[in-house]
Amino acid sequence: MIRAAATALCVLALALGGATLGFSHGEMDHEPESPVDAPMVTEDTGGGVDVGVDEKPGDTLYTEGRLWNEKGEQVNLEEVLDLPTLLIPAYYNCPRSCSFLLAAMATAVRDLDLFPGMEYRVVALSFSEEETPADAAQAKVQYMKILGGGYPDEAWTFLVGDPEGIKKLCASMGYRYTRNGPNAYVHPNVALAVAPRGKIIRYLYGPDFLTADIKKGLQEAADGVASVSIRKVVTFCFDYDPESRGYVLNVYRTMGTVTLTLVGLMFLYLVVAPKVRKPKAGGRI
Structure with missing residues (x-):
């Protein structure tokens, strides 16, 4: 019985x-045969709000936009990407998963047996139209505490940029997000392993990261060999409900x-x- x-x-x-x-159409779990068939992970949250990741391994990031670091200095992205780099699109005043995403990255790289600033670097990129170098500086203080006092200050850069340049940069990495209010965005949780000068190597999906996955991505970036991510389930910060004008659990x-x-x-x-x-x-x- x-x-x-x-x-x-x-x-x-x-x-x-x-x-x-069948309704969870934002998730994919097939392995493409080649980088040409890289996955397009999409989430339509209703009301025409569309966020997701179109993986573009082997492509080069747009590097001509105007960017400023946490010190208020204007920087050139191609020069910033002088080492294998972990690039994290986020926004620093996110009330939800961005803080977990950045904290998880800090925890993962803290345990890496690679030399920060010599063998790799980390770059956080705000796609918010409202955020300034002051927001980047505040975020850096917060996440450097997780890394501890021995982590080189120059090994993790926090960037903001002009809206048009940021849009082109995010488009070049296949990162689709949408603005739904003052400093409020729906977005994927993902980081990119990038080779020097901006070649996209691998996508690393959050909001949690494993040190082993991070190390593998950086090693591939050092070799300059692009690959399609094995894990293709994208998590999203939250889903926007256009009727209630709020964020809801999927x-x-x-x-x-x-x-x-x-x-x-x-x-x-x-x-x-x-x-x-x-x-x-x-x-x-």
Whole structure:
């Protein structure tokens, strides 16, 4: 009786999983055959709001826009990218996942067995139209605390830029975001491993990062060999609801994840558990 109920529940979970995952069209899980077939990960949040990542491994970033660092100095992006670089599009006054994204990156690079400022560097790039070098400076103070006192100040740069230049730069990396109010944006959570002079090597999806993944991306950037990301599930800061004019949890994506977890548990119960409980031949029943 219990197994029959579990079987029925498993079938129901599969049906629900198919329905909920059908709505989670922002997620892709196929491996393209070549960088030409790099994935286009899209999320239409309603009302024409469209955010996502179009991976462009092997392409070169737009570097001609006007940018300023946390010190207020105007910088040239091509000169900033003089080493294998982890580039993080974000905005510094984000009330949600940007802080987790940047903190996760700080934690991951803190444990790297590479020399910051000599073998690699990190660049945070604000795509906000409102943010200034003062915002970049404040953000730098916050995340340098995670790295500790021994981390070189010049190894992590925080940038802001003019709106048109930032739009072209984000477009060159296939990063699509949208503004939904004063200093409020819907955006993907992703970082890029970039070779010197701006060649895109790999996309690293957040908001969490593994030190091993970061190191692999930097090694590939040092070699200048572009590759398509294995992990293509993009998380988004939040979904914008044009009717309520607020940010809401993506229920369908969450339900799909829970459903797949339930299916896995049911599989273990129906297939694995009976084999574990089965007595050996000649044993006592």
